[in-house]
Amino acid sequence: MNQPSLNPADLDHLLRQTHLFSSLDDAQLAQVRGGLRVLQLDEGQRLFDAGQNAERFFLVASGRIKLYRVSADGNEKVVELIGPGQTFAEAVMFMQRHDYPVSAAALAASQVVSFDGRGFYALLSDSPRLCLTMLGEMSMRLHARINEIDHLTLQNATFRVVHYLCDTLEENGGNQGTIDLTTPKNIIASRVSIKPETFSRILRNLADAGIVTIEGKRIVVHDCQALRAFGR
Amino acid sequence: MNQPSLNPADLDHLLRQTHLFSSLDDAQLAQVRGGLRVLQLDEGQRLFDAGQNAERFFLVASGRIKLYRVSADGNEKVVELIGPGQTFAEAVMFMQRHDYPVSAAALAASQVVSFDGRGFYALLSDSPRLCLTMLGEMSMRLHARINEIDHLTLQNATFRVVHYLCDTLEENGGNQGTIDLTTPKNIIASRVSIKPETFSRILRNLADAGIVTIEGKRIVVHDCQALRAFGR
DNA sequence: GCCGCGTCTTGATGCAGGTTAAGGAGCCCG
DNA sequence: CGGGCTCCTTAACCTGCATCAAGACGCGGC
DSSP: OOOOOOOHHHHHHHHHHOGGGTTOOHHHHHHHHHTOEEEEEOTTOEEEOTTSBOOEEEEEEESOEEEEEEOTTSOEEEEEEEOTTOEESOGGGGOSSOBOSSEEEESSSEEEEEEEHHHHHHHHTTOHHHHHHHHHHHHHHHHHHHHHHHHHHHSOHHHHHHHHHHHHHHHTTTTOSEEEOOSOHHHHHHHTTSOHHHHHHHHHHHHHTTSEEEETTEEEESOHHHHHHHOO | OOOOOOOHHHHHHHHHHOGGGTTOOHHHHHHHHHTOEEEEEOTTOEEEOTTSBOOEEEEEEESOEEEEEEOTTSOEEEEEEEOTTOEESOGGGGOSSOBOSSEEEESSSEEEEEEEHHHHHHHHTTOHHHHHHHHHHHHHHHHHHHHHHHHHHHSOHHHHHHHHHHHHHHHTTTTOSEEEOOSOHHHHHHHTTSOHHHHHHHHHHHHHTTSEEEETTEEEESOHHHHHHHOO
């Protein structure tokens, strides 16, 4: 629960390596620093709810955040998983209706830095370079969403699982072939839009086909080629 | 096929009422005009394919364009329908991989204006106001995509049809209660991610429930309230 | 150790929407 | 008018994934 509060040096390092802030000069960075707050979140703690008025955006320092939607009948869809070094909810600043389109909650104890949207908007309005960085960031997000829609409508559940495994494989330090599921399986299932039962079954199919080995929260991928090929 | 080529006055009018260009001064608008081309597309004609190198973005003057993806096994998903006055593929300019994420084709004979991406990028890089307009535009798109993911994962087919009907109802001149389907039903079906047969069935359900009347390509909505309520 | 609880797996059954197949309704063109 | 399009509808059947229902496997607390 009580992590040591982010020290100034670490915070500085975090800000400087955040892509969104990469084009800022010292004065601008100082202004960003002026409006920030550091939050400690317990496991399960909610950060904001969909529909809530959005004045701030966020950067994860440690832990893990889920962005999700809940339907009228209580079903939950995890839209995105956010890890250390990643920002979220920046795009909200530009929306006509000024509120969060998703909810956010901590999957584990987390440290999150929040920034003042208004202040950052001011910064944007006289720094074209910053704007272009932001535009780049947003077009990446947009593209990712189009891909997700593609996967939901043109591909099946197995494909989505395989895709998720390959993705986390290459972002978790190269092609070691081993994936440590930091995230609970039911959350991953929701992320790829299937039920936990189905996720379990699909993993077993992959194991039965000799493509992976499941050891609890550790998945060993034997044949990355075959894995990609397995989804359709 | 041979529509009269867009005359200069109409073109001027079109550019001036396009939201994306709303903040431009005369000099900037002149620069935009310098890099544009007017295209005449026949029904069914493709404008670009997914994966193709993207140097231009577009504005529809007349007609109707579909943006879509095709899966390995030949299935097609219409991601968006673009009508007169709307722009598309602007976001592509900012992507690292510089190519279209979707394909585009004309659903009917159309006139489309295309713009030079590089030139516009230059304009952006010294006009923060233009950047902010662009950011607003993109965050709207992003939000729309999140909603679509929500609808695909948390709502059912009937909901999506109802939602589509309500949307087109209010964008086609107020709540008259009558929708003229300018777009073929199989395209609409793909847009809401169902098969034509299912679309047909759902419309009949709505008709059987007395909520709408179907007269070929014309749908009369009797009770907009009940229509909204019918999706779950 | 043993209990209690949350996560994960496995099997049996159900159902929304896809698939297949067979007309019907326009509509263009001879 | 009639034949051949393409688009749409209807009906019978099928299937991928959800749902429901039991366990099994941790793992922390005492």
